[in-house]
Amino acid sequence: MSGNPIFSVKNLVMDFSISGKNFFSKQQTLRALNDVSFDIYPGESLAVVGESGCGKSTICRIAMRFYNPTSGKMLFDGGDVHAFSGDELRKYRQKVQMIFQDPFSSLNPLHSIYYHLKRPIELYHKCDKIETKKRMDEALSLVGLVPPEEQGKKFPHQLSGGQRQRAFLARILAIGADVIFADEPTSMLDVSIRLGVLNLMNKLKKDMGKSFLYITHDIATARYFADRIIVLYSGHMVEWGDVDSVVLNPKHPYTRLLISAAPDPERDGLAKLDVKEDVENEVSFWTPEKKGCPFYNRCPVALEICSISFPDEKMVGDNQFVRCHYV
Numbered sequence: 001m002s003g004n005p006i007f008s009v010k011n012l013v014m015d016f017s018i019s020g021k022n023f024f025s026k027q028q029t030l031r032a033l034n035d036v037s038f039d040i041y042p043g044e045s046l047a048v049v050g051e052s053g054c055g056k057s058t059i060c061r062i063a064m065r066f067y068n069p070t071s072g073k074m075l076f077d078g079g080d081v082h083a084f085s086g087d088e089l090r091k092y093r094q095k096v097q098m099i100f101q102d103p104f105s106s107l108n109p110l111h112s113i114y115y116h117l118k119r120p121i122e123l124y125h126k127c128d129k130i131e132t133k134k135r136m137d138e139a140l141s142l143v144g145l146v147p148p149e150e151q152g153k154k155f156p157h158q159l160s161g162g163q164r165q166r167a168f169l170a171r172i173l174a175i176g177a178d179v180i181f182a183d184e185p186t187s188m189l190d191v192s193i194r195l196g197v198l199n200l201m202n203k204l205k206k207d208m209g210k211s212f213l214y215i216t217h218d219i220a221t222a223r224y225f226a227d228r229i230i231v232l233y234s235g236h237m238v239e240w241g242d243v244d245s246v247v248l249n250p251k252h253p254y255t256r257l258l259i260s261a262a263p264d265p266e267r268d269g270l271a272k273l274d275v276k277e278d279v280e281n282e283v284s285f286w287t288p289e290k291k292g293c294p295f296y297n298r299c300p301v302a303l304e305i306c307s308i309s310f311p312d313e314k315m316v317g318d319n320q321f322v323r324c325h326y327v
């Protein structure tokens with residue numbers, strides 16, 4: 001990508017203290033993210049994929065400032081996200097927004113859709129009544145909730161899941177966000193309406209230059225919507241790059257496992273790999289003391305060195321990178 005990134009993540013580490021199984025067991029430290037770095041450019045979508053518990057949502061929560069990172073940084077427009085205060089913080093809250101997985105709890109059931117849009121327009125843009133109404137109707141039309149005068153008066157319970165996600169995106173547009181963290185925004189929707197929401201996000205990206213961090217465990221939607229992709233395993237970036245390169249020519253054994261589990265005739269045979277019988281079904285519990293590759297236990301091609309060190313990144317294609325000793 002060319003130009004300056006709008007949002008950057010630099011060597012992010014996130015540890016959580018968790019209590020043991022019973023009263024007498026001591027506290028443990030779970031390393032949810034380990035040395036995660038990436039950039040998001042204006043008008044692009046970057047997907048983060050991986051199985052449950054690999055740390056995808058933790059990235060969003062840190063970006064929303066729910067947590068401070070243990071180490072590393074997030075930068076917006078060059079400034080440290082977790083050091084913002086006053087006007088800088090206000091601007092950050094306007095420009096970086098999040099859409100959640102559950103469309104049924106993200107809107108207040110007591111208020112109309114117009115109310116959800118009016119508040120941020122008053123707060124961030126200080127418009128008069130006429131301009132506020134114009135902006136609300138514009139936002140609703142942009143997300144396909146038409147006619148806006150009719151849709152805006154509705155309450156969340158009168159909308160379908162897909163329409164609620166559209167209404168939430170209208171709110172994000174009304175606020176004026178440029179970077180949108182989308183945490184599995186279509187996973188709770190019927191398959192038939194998922195595509196509509198993905199197409200809408202694509203339109204916002206292409207026509208309005210919005211940037212997306214798209215969290216998903218679904219490779220197919222990542223390929224459909226994203227320009228680039230990061231494969232996360234147990235908090236570690238194991239492979240990343242242009243979405244087509246990674247999906248059509250995966251190099252890391254974990255990426256190959258993930259992709260071979262999602263059938264696609266276009267790449268039939270490309271990702272075949274005999275994967276060891278799963279030692280653990282869950283992502284391994286990573287701690288700050290652990291060394292090596294987190295996929296070591298499940299990897300069919302693991303070398304001895306894989307239990308000792310996690311290698312530096314290697315460039316394996318035009319814009320494709322992997323951290324694997326075997327490749």
Ligand SMILES: Nc1ncnc2c1ncn2[C@@H]1O[C@H](COP(=O)(O)OP(=O)(O)OP(=O)(O)O)[C@@H](O)[C@H]1O
Binds near residue numbers: 018
């Ligand atoms: N506040 C917290 N305290 C303790 N552990 C946490 C906390 N938040 C997340 N974790 C742990 O960090 C790890 C990563 O969680 P995260 O929610 O980011 O995963 P995920 O990839 O988004 O999973 P899913 O797809 O199921 O949402 C998990 O092991 C989770 O249990």
